[in-house]
Amino acid sequence: MVEPSVIVLVKKGEQAAFKVMYQSSIAYVYAIVKRYIPNESNQEDIIQEIYARLFLSIKNYDETKGDFKSWLRKIVVNQCLESYRQGKSPKYLVPLEVASNSNVVEEHPLNELSKEEIENLLSNMPEGYRQIFMLVIIDEYSHKEVGKMLGISPETSRSQLSRAKNWIRKRVSYSNKQKIMLNGF
Amino acid sequence: MASDFDHIKNKISEESNSVPPSLDWDGMKDGIFQKMQNIQEGEMSSDNKLKSIVLLLLCLLTICNRSQRTYLSTDYPNTPTNIIVSSEKASSSMTLEKNTKFKTQQSPHKQTSRQSSNYNLPPAIEQSNDQPIFITPKTIQNNLQKALPKKKEQLVPISTPAKIISPLPSKLFFVENTLEEITIIDKTISPPQKSITVTPLKNRIHLSSGIGFWNNNFGNIIPEYASFEQTILSYYGALHFTSEMKKNYFFSLGIQYQQLESRLDWSTTIEDYEVVLEDTIKTIQNNLISGEVQIIRGNVTLNVNAQRNVRHFNKIQLYQIPLAVGKRWRLKNWEAAIQMGATLNIASFYQGRTIQLEQLIEIASNTHPFIESQWKIHASAGGQVSYYLNNHIGVSANIQYQRSLDDWGKSSEFSMFPSILNLGLGMNYKF
Numbered sequence: 001m002v003e004p005s006v007i008v009l010v011k012k013g014e015q016a017a018f019k020v021m022y023q024s025s026i027a028y029v030y031a032i033v034k035r036y037i038p039n040e041s042n043q044e045d046i047i048q049e050i051y052a053r054l055f056l057s058i059k060n061y062d063e064t065k066g067d068f069k070s071w072l073r074k075i076v077v078n079q080c081l082e083s084y085r086q087g088k089s090p091k092y093l094v095p096l097e098v099a100s101n102s103n104v105v106e107e108h109p110l111n112e113l114s115k116e117e118i119e120n121l122l123s124n125m126p127e128g129y130r131q132i133f134m135l136v137i138i139d140e141y142s143h144k145e146v147g148k149m150l151g152i153s154p155e156t157s158r159s160q161l162s163r164a165k166n167w168i169r170k171r172v173s174y175s176n177k178q179k180i181m182l183n184g185f
Numbered sequence: 186m187a188s189d190f191d192h193i194k195n196k197i198s199e200e201s202n203s204v205p206p207s208l209d210w211d212g213m214k215d216g217i218f219q220k221m222q223n224i225q226e227g228e229m230s231s232d233n234k235l236k237s238i239v240l241l242l243l244c245l246l247t248i249c250n251r252s253q254r255t256y257l258s259t260d261y262p263n264t265p266t267n268i269i270v271s272s273e274k275a276s277s278s279m280t281l282e283k284n285t286k287f288k289t290q291q292s293p294h295k296q297t298s299r300q301s302s303n304y305n306l307p308p309a310i311e312q313s314n315d316q317p318i319f320i321t322p323k324t325i326q327n328n329l330q331k332a333l334p335k336k337k338e339q340l341v342p343i344s345t346p347a348k349i350i351s352p353l354p355s356k357l358f359f360v361e362n363t364l365e366e367i368t369i370i371d372k373t374i375s376p377p378q379k380s381i382t383v384t385p386l387k388n389r390i391h392l393s394s395g396i397g398f399w400n401n402n403f404g405n406i407i408p409e410y411a412s413f414e415q416t417i418l419s420y421y422g423a424l425h426f427t428s429e430m431k432k433n434y435f436f437s438l439g440i441q442y443q444q445l446e447s448r449l450d451w452s453t454t455i456e457d458y459e460v461v462l463e464d465t466i467k468t469i470q471n472n473l474i475s476g477e478v479q480i481i482r483g484n485v486t487l488n489v490n491a492q493r494n495v496r497h498f499n500k501i502q503l504y505q506i507p508l509a510v511g512k513r514w515r516l517k518n519w520e521a522a523i524q525m526g527a528t529l530n531i532a533s534f535y536q537g538r539t540i541q542l543e544q545l546i547e548i549a550s551n552t553h554p555f556i557e558s559q560w561k562i563h564a565s566a567g568g569q570v571s572y573y574l575n576n577h578i579g580v581s582a583n584i585q586y587q588r589s590l591d592d593w594g595k596s597s598e599f600s601m602f603p604s605i606l607n608l609g610l611g612m613n614y615k616f
Contacts, residue, residue: 019210022217030204035197048213052220084405115196122197128406138194152404155597160406165190 001025001069010058018055028069029076035134036080038123050079077139081149084131110172121171129164136161386576386615387429391439391569393583394422395609399445402588404600408555410540413451414499420444421585421607425507433513437524443503443605449538451495451545458491495545499537503530503558507565520571520579528563528587556601561591563605571613579613 002024009017029050033043054075061071113121122130131150135141136157143154143161150157206212397419401411425439462485470479509526535553538545546554567585574580588604 018217019214022210022213026208027204030208044207044213044216047208048216048220051213051217052224055217056221056224110190111192113193113196118193118196131405137190138197150405151602152406152600153592153597156404156406156600159597168193 001028001072004063007058007061007063007068010055011061021054022051025072029072032073032076033080034119035122035138036077036131037083038130042083046079046083049083050076053079073139077135078149081131084127110168113172121168124171125164125167129160129167132157132160133164133168388616389425389427390614390616391425391427391581391611392423393425393581393609393611394420395583395607395611397421397443397445397605397607399603399605402602402604404594406599408594408596408599409543410555413540414447414449417446417448417498419446419605421605421609423507423609423611427511429513433515435511435513435522435524437507437509437511437526439507441505441507441528443505443607445501445503445603445605447499447501447537449495449497449499449540451540453493453543455491455493457488460487460489460491461485462487495538497538499535499539499548501553501556501558502534502536504532505530505563509565509567518573518579520569520573522569522571523567524569525564525566527590528565530558530561530563533558553595555595556593557595558593558603561589561593563587563589567607573613573615577615579615581611581613583607583609583611585609 002021006017006020006024010021026047029047030043033046033050037043037046054072057075061068122133125133132146135146135149136143141149143157146152146157147154152160399416399419401416403411421441421443423439423441425437427435427437429435464482465485466480467483467485468481470481471477472479505528507526507528509524511522511524511526513520513522532551534551535548535556537548539548539554540546541554548554551559565585565587567583569581569583571579571581585607586604587607589602591602592600593603594600
């Protein structure tokens with residue numbers, strides 16, 4: 001994604017290398033930010049914050065300990081979560097009676113969803129579910145790590161993930177039924 | 186089903202090639218550099234704060250060390266008398282110290298200068314320093330002749346007993362002096378069997394109370410009830426016992442009562458709320474023939490939509506056992522202490538009303554529908570500044586911060602790690 005020579009130049013503080021690094025990584029960064037922060041008005045500010053931190057902390061990056069992409073992903077995810085903590089994205093409320101609903105699980109053809117449909121689905125997901133879904137399913141953090149990041153217990157993370165999955169299944173089922181009904185008529 | 190989510194993962198992990206034009210480098214670089222500057226400034230200011238705190242602590246430590254030295258020197262009033270002038274004719278005696286190594290280094294100087302000033306000793310005697318003074322008998326004779334006042338009645342004999350706290354044997358020149366003849370006796374004085382020690386009062390009982398500020402510290406998920414309840418000013422009272430160990434370190438154990446208060450503000454709409462209007466005009470009957478108007482009165486029942494507003498003050502009562510270790514510094518009558526440790530909630534009681542499934546419920550027991558605070562451990566840190574009115578009694582101002590290490594959330598749906606900041610005043614008793 002980013003050439004090692006560019007990383008070296010950025011470490012030296014070459015302004016031109018900043019631009020190259022930005023241009024070669026922005027698509028990746030934007031894709032992650034969009035997943036965590038669906039609100040477009042906040043995305044620009046958060047991306048600026050991410051790159052500011054990236055350029056300042058790149059001297060700590062050690063290529064022998066991991067590839068640049070995963071290191072960058074960690075910065076991006078942490079910054080997105082930080083924006084939740086700082087209240088740039090509002091905290092969400094999950095009423096107990098809603099959260100404690102156990103949903104009926106049915107089999108649904110999630111495999112048939114296109115990328116746009118998935119993005120649309122995730123952008124409508126309650127923020128609490130989305131964070132945990134992204135962290136565990138997409139970014140492959142363990143429940144223990146998620147617990148530490150969000151200040152919740154691993155059990156809560158697990159139960160939230162299970163509810164997030166059920167939420168997706170329900171939504172897909174609902175939209176499929178609608179599709180079937182529309183096709184039928 | 187896991188494969189379905191793998192599909193979502195694969196799809197969502199695909200890099201997006203379409204980046205909005207607003208995110209191009211030219212549009213973003215100013216913002217990025219500005220943020221870099223802000224972050225650096227923030228880090229510098231926090232570095233400066235840290236440096237100032239370290240400097241302040243160093244200054245405090247230095248002051249405390251000095252004050253401790255002063256404390257030691259003033260605590261041992263019987264510092265060795267270096268020079269005692271002995272003269273049969275003048276009724277005074279003088280002892281010259283040859284080898285002085287005392288616990289307090291400054292006091293012999295003070296003592297020497299104080300005593301020498303009584304006799305106006307010449308500079309040769311007054312200039313005492315840490316090195317042993319070797320004075321020949323002739324010099325002593327000359328000096329004494331110069332130093333001793335001419336009139337005998339001006340002499341004030343010094344009879345302060347010389348008590349030596351040094352464990353080392355001191356070799357003194359004992360000088361028996363007359364104006365005509367001086368003989369020097371080399372005499373070894375063995376130290377006292379027991380050195381003088383001042384035992385500071387090591388134990389304290391500390392009673393304090395004050396106000397507290399607390400915060401639920403919910404995780405990312407805020408439970409339903411919490412959106413109607415907000416924390417308000419709270420109270421605490423505590424009784425601590427502290428015992429001093431070595432080097433001014435101490436441990437503390439106590440019992441603390443903590444009352445955490447919150448206010449519930451809740452409102453709901455009640456549909457078909459029945460309102461009875463008593464003795465109301467129900468009908469007016471107009472008799473067209475007689476022209477008589479008849480008014481029929483009675484109770485009228487109306488069903489309306491009503492707004493119900495509830496405000497209630499809730500409290501959580503905690504009985505805690507705080508255990509801590511700390512360090513103490515003294516400066517004259519002042520004492521400062523810091524301490525860190527843990528606090529265990531041994532009992533808790535709840536009183537008030539809360540919301541469950543959009544219904545108002547009453548709580549008045551040692552159980553709460555959503556939180557569990559008993560047997561939870563809090564990390565705690567605190568500080569105290571005391572002023573002692575006498576050897577035993579002092580007044581103090583205290584600050585204490587606690588944060589729960591255990592989750593108070595009963596349900597796995599949310600987590601809460603409450604923190605409490607207590608500010609109080611108290612009294613100390615030293616014994």
